[in-house]
Each structure stands twice: as structure tokens, then as C-alpha cells.
Amino acid sequence: MIHIAWPWMALLLPLPWLVRRVAPPAATGAVALFLPFVAALAPTGAEDGRRGARRALALFGVLWLLLVAAAVRPQWLGDPQPVPTTGRRVLMAIDVSGSMQTRDMAGSLDRLQVVQQVAGRFIARRHGDRVGLILFGTRPYLQAPLTPDLATVREFLDQAVVGEAGPQTALGDAIGLALKRLRDDPRGAHKGDTVLILLTDGRNTAGVMPPVQAARHAADAGLKIYTIGVGGAPERGFFGLFGGSRSDLDEATLKAIAEATGGAYFRATDAAALRQVYARIDALEPAAGRDQWYRPATEYYDWPLAAALVLSIPLALAWARRGA
Known part of the structure; x- marks a missing residue:
């Protein structure tokens, strides 16, 4: 049967949302130059940027879900065995x-x-x-x-x-x-x-x-x-x-x-x-x-952890391109 060893770790699930709501927005020291004709010249580029941000946010959400799934330590419990x-x-x-x-x-x-x-x-x-x-x-x-x-x-x-x-x-x-x-x-x-x-x-x-x-x-x-x-x-x-x-x-x-x-x-x-x-x-x-008696447990936390590692690669690449 499936067993969750550390269910209290699920309390970390809303942590990114709480940080986004509580933390102040990032400040920028750059001087903004208002050009009213830019929006008319490149609407497609702005829309692509918003879609890319949404994809990155969704990817981060999935990544966080996988990390929390690994943290609660899902296990498969076998039949009870006597302890010497x-x-x-x-x-x-x-x-x-x-x-x-x-x-x-x-x-x-x-x-x-x-x-x-x-x-x-x-x-x-x-x-x-x-x-x-x-x-x-x-x-x-x-x-x-x-x-x-x-x-x-x-x-x-x-x-x-x-x-x-x-x-x-x-x-x-x-x-x-x-x-x-x-x-x-x-x-x-x-x-x-x-x-x-x-x-x-x-x-x-x-x-x-x-x-x-x-x-x-x-x-x-x-x-x-x-x-x-x-x-x-x-x-x-x-x-x-x-x-x-x-x-x-x-x-x-x-x-x-x-x-x-x-x-x-x-x-x-x-x-x-x-x-x-x-x-x-x-x-x-x-x-x-x-x-x-004890019930032998097979750990399955490594599966969501491995999936999180794989998904973190495109997220890191997107962040690197954005910085460049």
C-alpha cells in the first residue's frame, strides 16, 4: 500500500505563492523612456514575451510540485515481517x-x-x-x-x-x-x-x-x-x-x-x-x-526528484537566454 512518510512537508506547497504575495516587487534603477509608437511597431514581440513568461511560470509550478512530492517521501509498504x-x-x-x-x-x-x-x-x-x-x-x-x-x-x-x-x-x-x-x-x-x-x-x-x-x-x-x-x-x-x-x-x-x-x-x-x-x-x-513486527518500505521519492531535475534544465536555459 502507498504510504506518505512525511505528510507535513505538503505545507510547503503554497510557499512560492506566499512569497510572491508578500515580497515587494523588484525595483529597477533604469530610466524609463516613453515612446508611444513602440507598441504599434512591435506588438508581436511583447505578446511572445508574455507567453514565454507564462510558460516559465507554469514550468516552475510543475517543478515545485515535484519537489514537494519528493519531500513528503512516498513509500510502498510491504507485508509485516517479524523482527528478530x-x-x-x-x-x-x-x-x-x-x-x-x-x-x-x-x-x-x-x-x-x-x-x-x-x-x-x-x-x-x-x-x-x-x-x-x-x-x-x-x-x-x-x-x-x-x-x-x-x-x-x-x-x-x-x-x-x-x-x-x-x-x-x-x-x-x-x-x-x-x-x-x-x-x-x-x-x-x-x-x-x-x-x-x-x-x-x-x-x-x-x-x-x-x-x-x-x-x-x-x-x-x-x-x-x-x-x-x-x-x-x-x-x-x-x-x-x-x-x-x-x-x-x-x-x-x-x-x-x-x-x-x-x-x-x-x-x-x-x-x-x-x-x-x-x-x-x-x-x-x-x-x-x-x-x-515491521513493514518493509520501498522509497519512491527519487522518481519525482529525478523528474524535477530533468525539468529544471529547460528552466535554467530559459533563464540564461533571458539574462543574455
Whole structure:
């Protein structure tokens, strides 16, 4: 669509007329000699002079219109385009081991389905940030690299399946993969702008790197880790004592990981508690802001400016002949 960038420049349009009305007529110091027979001798020459003056005035008017048209900066605006923003880098490591199919957090939904709903809404709120997704079980793998395309990351999370990465839990290797991806990030790492949100319902039972050791390496790299333990509360046995447990969390290790990196540990036994956890992380690590957009503009001021330059040539030649 056509857009005028500087419409206020159109106020210059009547400037030549105002100057002609306000400025006094040019004075001449020459002595006039009245010859009454001259008009009878050369009427054609006088008429030609008046026509030439009118043509010069019309040419000047067109020239001025073209200059004002260039001054208002006509543009053609293209379709809106997203503006890349420099926000946080948020890596989400989600446990998809076999125990995540337990249904103890929200009725008929298993733990992973609850996480998909709640964490999906968290991802949708991270406007301006780059979010990545790691799924881990016996081994970790990168499901979505760091990207500002939040809808795609959320879609990948929704497609996660319990047990697709193996039945066990490799917490340390998940942290190690996060560190590797951050080091390979072409945009570089800046301390304080990168967080890892590690969610699990169990303890470390697989992998090569011990979780706390991996957390120390993360702290050296400037990676802050928030750990979330999910799963129902332990069941009570006889006489109010704890009997069996539906949660096999190693809370001591999860707290140690968070403390080593300057993060925090959270416990969520149901969907409502998990929503509060992600809301708390949102407050601790606020997103960069809403997505920003711009409309690319193609400038067209050079067209009337070029036309004005071309028309100024005969005007200058006429002025030169008049002076001669």
C-alpha cells in the first residue's frame, strides 16, 4: 500500500505563492523612456514575451510540485515481517522415561500429558526468547534447537511419547547435551541470558556423566538450571506411616543441581502446582517481550526528484537566454 512518510512537508506547497504575495516587487534603477509608437511597431514581440513568461511560470509550478512530492517521501509498504529480538535462551529438558506414564497428577491424564499441557502454555508465553527442547530417558536427544518459533517447539513437545528415549533416566547426560548445544550456538553464550529447565519424575539411573558434576560444568559455562520434580505425593501405609511411593524422586540431587548453578528446585504433585511452578519461573526469568513486527518500505521519492531535475534544465536555459 502507498504510504506518505512525511505528510507535513505538503505545507510547503503554497510557499512560492506566499512569497510572491508578500515580497515587494523588484525595483529597477533604469530610466524609463516613453515612446508611444513602440507598441504599434512591435506588438508581436511583447505578446511572445508574455507567453514565454507564462510558460516559465507554469514550468516552475510543475517543478515545485515535484519537489514537494519528493519531500513528503512516498513509500510502498510491504507485508509485516517479524523482527528478530535478543531475549533469553531457554532450553527445556523433559523426562519421557517409562514412569512418566503414571496417572497421578490430573485424573485420567498421565504425567507427560500434564507436562505437555502446562509446559506448552509456558512456551507460548516466552515471546522474544529462543526456546529449545530436549527429551531424555535412557539417553537424551535434541527434539527442537533454540528457535524463536515457539509454535513449532510446542508442537514438538505435544508429539513426545513416553519411552521413546528409553525407560531409564539420564539426568547428567541431559545437562551435558544442553551444554553442548549452547556451545555450538552460533550466537554465542552470555552469562545470565541462558537457562535450562530440567523436569523429571525420577532419579538418575542411566548415562555417563553424574548429574552434580554436570551441574558444576553448567555453572562454569554460565548456565542456570531450574529443576522440577513431578509426580504424586507418596502413599501412606498403616498408622499414617509412609508405605509405597508413586514418586521415585531424588530431591537431594535435584536441589544440588539447582544450587550449583544459581537456580532453584520446585516440586509439583499435581497440575495446579505445576502451573504455579512455571508461573514462578516466568517471574524469575521474564520473557523479552511481545513479538515485534515491521513493514518493509520501498522509497519512491527519487522518481519525482529525478523528474524535477530533468525539468529544471529547460528552466535554467530559459533563464540564461533571458539574462543574455
